[in-house]
Amino acid sequence: MQSTLKRMLVAAALLVSSQVALAADPIKFGLCYDLTKIYVAAVPQLAQAVKDYADLLNARGGLEGHPIEVSVQDHGNEPQRGIDCYERLKREGTMVFDFFSTPVSRAVLPRIMQDGNILVQPLVGRGDAVDGEVFKQVFPLAPTYWGQAANIISYFKKQGGGSLKGKKVAFLYLDTPFGREPMPVFEALKRLESYEFQSFPFPVPGNDQSAAFAQIRRFQPDWLILWSFSPLNPITFREMQRNGIPIDKLVTVNWINEVDINNFGAAAAKGLKRSTVVVGGAEHPLVKDILRELYDKGKGNGDRKLVADSYYNTGLAVYSSVFEGVRIAVKTQGWPLTPEKIRQGMYGIKNFDAKGFMAPITITPKDHGGGGKTRIDMWDGSKWVAQTDWFADYTGLVNTLVKANSADFAKAAK
Known part of the structure; x- marks a missing residue:
């Protein structure tokens, strides 16, 4: 009787131990960016924002208990280097990738679709990739050009x-x-x-x-x-x-x-x-939290002067959506994650605006862009001031263009 009880207690302890270890498994995000050549005026700020937000969320428990692990590597805007970066991070267990370059995103996209991984493609790459019925693994999460x-x-x-x-x-x-x-x-x-x-x-x-x-x-x-x-x-x-x-x-x-x-x-x-596609300035609560909880404590991932720069805010807004979609995937689809579970989690993003940080987006199996809303801001001499609300117009015309191009891609891919 005592030996049976002992075995049961040991088994229970092992189960709890494995669950704790499992909960600590990281969720890996691969950011293969141009940090040295064409886009150096913007991309370092984007990467800084993503790493800052990941650190902020990790300090608060991660994504449903799982820490975020962000790997930032340079591809110099060269497609082959982007492909090499993808293959390397894929072997390390990364399932979500971002290349922030139109030529590199286009070069890697067929591999990602073949492998079934997830490509985050905000404001770059193929404009027709918002068509989720054709580009099932690609999530622009932002308006097309x-x-x-x-x-x-x-x-x-x-x-x-x-x-x-x-x-x-x-x-x-x-x-x-x-x-x-x-x-x-x-x-x-x-x-x-x-x-x-x-x-x-x-x-x-x-x-x-x-x-x-x-x-x-x-x-x-x-x-x-x-x-x-x-x-x-x-x-x-x-x-x-x-x-x-x-x-x-x-x-x-x-x-x-x-x-x-x-x-x-x-x-x-x-x-x-x-x-x-994003609110400018440092007044948003998320930016204030990052300044207070990271930079005031010497834990930021870059120059404090770049925090709240328009490009920094763009990275923060985009990855608010990315991390939210993956969080939903963990919560609703369960652990361990797979690319398909992440894809389904993205469809849980509904009217999400990161508390007013960007246009509200809703991701559906048909629309991976979120609705295409932007606004017009004006520089008043010291800051950006909104001239319109968030809006999307001529959506029928834009969708016709998207469908025509995605149909050509689908036909060529057969």
């Missing part, structure tokens, strides 16, 4: 009292696939809304935009849309100034931050507008 473009045109229309007929819209862009991405939307909406539209590319590396501005000056646009990237933005602002084009006519894609503003001049940039 097509959605941003449509929302910018909608903003112009509202500013024009509900009509764009006869208005002139200029599109200035870095002549790369990224810069050319929204062109189909602008062309389609030109036919729908009857505005005049001209596009003005400038060549890589983007330091010389004078030829484009000579043409823009002759066009005399009512609105100017800029599809460029961080260090090139001040060059555009100076060209606008030199050519006598008011900066309040400009709306940029989301890739602009406070460093760009200061490099041009905070006061001179007053009136500049941007399309954004």
Whole structure:
């Protein structure tokens, strides 16, 4: 009797011990980023934000008791290095990956879909990857560039009292696939809304935009849309100034931050507008918590000055959604996790906005982008000020474009 009781107690102790050990197993996230070449103006801040938020959550118990383990590695925006990074981290048990580069994401995507792992693809990669019926393992968790473009045109229309007929819209862009991405939307909406539209590319590396501005000056646009990237933005602002084009006519894609503003001049940039997917500044409770619980204690993962930078906040907002989806997966699907369980967990994200930090998103099997909402912010000389609520417009047109492209992918993949 005593020996039986002893065996039962030992078995119970072993069971409790294994459950404790199991609960401590980490959930691994692989961030293969460009930390050294093309995107160094933004990506380090994104990585810093993800690691900070992981540390904050781990101090609070992790994701349903499991610690978050974030591995950040450099691929230098080279597809083969991105593939190597993926294969290496996959062997280490990572199931969720993020490459934050359009060419690298596109290169790795077929492998991830074949392996059944999860690709987080915010604001980069294939625009049609929001189609969850085709790209089952890919979660952009943010608006496509097509959605941003449509929302910018909608903003112009509202500013024009509900009509764009006869208005002139200029599109200035870095002549790369990224810069050319929204062109189909602008062309389609030109036919729908009857505005005049001209596009003005400038060549890589983007330091010389004078030829484009000579043409823009002759066009005399009512609105100017800029599809460029961080260090090139001040060059555009100076060209606008030199050519006598008011900066309040400009709306940029989301890739602009406070460093760009200061490099041009905070006061001179007053009136500049941007399309954004995240709240700017350090007033949000999540940013305050990170400053108080990490940086005030010397535990931050980078320069404190970069906390609350627009790119830092973008990383924080995106990974609020990523970590929430994985947390839901652990809670509802159980341990151990699998990529399929994580995929199902993502569908538990409903009207999630990280307590007002970003547009509310809802992930469904059909829509892996979350609804495509953005807003327009204006620089008031010292900070970004919202000019609109979160909104998504021309969604039927954008969805038609998404479906046409994803159908081509699905056909080619067979």
